[in-house]
Amino acid sequence: MITTRIPRLLAAAVMGAALTGVALIGPAVAQDDPEDGIDVSVTIEPRTTPGSVSMTVADNTGVALQENGSDAAARQFVGTLPTVTVTDTRDPAQIPAGDFWAVVGQAGEFVSADGSAPPIGPQYLGWRPQLLSDSPTGAVAAGEPVSSVISDGSGAPTVGLQGQELLVSTANSADEIGTWQVNADLALRTPTDVTAGEYRTTLTLSLFNQS
Template sequence: MRINRTAQLLAAAVLGVALAGAGAGVAGAAVAEDDPDNGIDVSVTIEPNSTPGEVSMTIADNGGVALQEDGSNAAARQFVGTLPTVTVTDSRRPEDIPDGDFWAVVGQAGEFTVTDGSAPPIGPEYLGWKPRLLSDSTTGAVAAGEPVSSVISDGSGAPTVGLQGQELLVSTADSADEIGTWQVNADLALRTPVDVAAGEYHSTVTLSLFNQS
C-alpha cells in the first residue's frame, strides 16, 4: 500500500518529537557553561532633561457627589458630602520659576436646579466648603484655602459668601518649595432655608488652576 507523502512527513515529524523526548530522558539537558566573554555590556547616556516642567491638576475618578441631609435645625436644612481628591503637581525646576510666581486652585459652584423646573433654583451662595490639605507641608509652601459658609451661617465664623470663586489650594511665592505633588479635598455643606422646595437638585462645581507671576 502506498502512503501519501504528506502523511509520511507528518509521521516523521511526530516521531522526531517522540525521539527527542526520549533522548532528553536518557542523556539529560545540556548545560551552558558560564563564559565572561559572552557577556554584553548595556549602557545608556541620559542627558539633562530639557523638557520644561509644568503645573498641572487632576481630579480623582468619581461618580459625582451625592449630598446627604445631616445637621439640619430650625435655622436651615443642611446637606453634606466630600469633594473628590484634587492633586496638583509642580514639575518645574526652581531656576525656571519666576520670582513671585504662585498658583491656586479656585472653585466655583453653579446653581442647584431641578431638571423639570418644578422648583426655584438654589444659588451657589448656599453651598459652603472646608478645604483640607491631605499632603504633608512642613514648609507651609502650600496651604488649603479658607473655609466659607452658606449665606445661612453654620455658626463657625467662616465668611458667609458661599462657593463663588473660592480658593481650594494655594501655593506661596517661594519657587523652591512649590515643587512637588499636593493633594486636597473639602467638606461640602449646602445650607438652605427650612422651607426649601422638595426635588432632586443638580449643580456643577468647576475647579480651575491659575498660575501667576
C-alpha cells in the same frame, strides 16, 4: 530458594535509590572570576521638555449630598469633594520670582430636575478644604473654609462657594515643586422652607498660575 532471593532484590533496590540520592545533592563548585563582571552605565541627558503645573480630579460619578446637621436655622446637606491633585514639575531656577498657582472653585445654581422649583444659589454652598499631602514648609496650603450665607456657626465667612480657593501655593517656587492633594467637605445650607425635589449644579475647578 525463591524466598531467599526476594530480600536480596529489595536490598539492591534500596541501595540503588540511596546512591542516586547522594549523586543528586552533590555540591556544585562555582569559579568566581572578577574579570567576568558586567559594567552597567547610563547617560541621562538634560530635560528637554519644560516642566508644567497641572491638575487632575479623581475618577468620580459626582457627589450626592445627604441631609445631615439640619437645625432650626437651615436644612443642611453634606458630602465630600473628590481628591484633587496638582503636580508641579517645573525647574525652580526657571520660575519667575513671586510666581504662584491656585485652584479656585466656583459653583453654579442648583437647578431643580423638573424645573418646577426656584433655583438654589451658590451662596448657599460652603466648603472646608483639607490638605492631604504633607507640606512641612507650608509651601502649599488648603484654601480657607467658607460657609453658606446661612451661617453654620463655625465663624467661617458666609459668602458661599463663589470663586473660592481650594489649594494655593506660596511665592517660594523652590518649595512648591512636587505633587499635592486636597479635598473638601461640602455643606449646602438652605432655608428650612426650601422646596422639596432633586437639584443639580456643576462645581467648576480652575487652576490659575500667576506671577
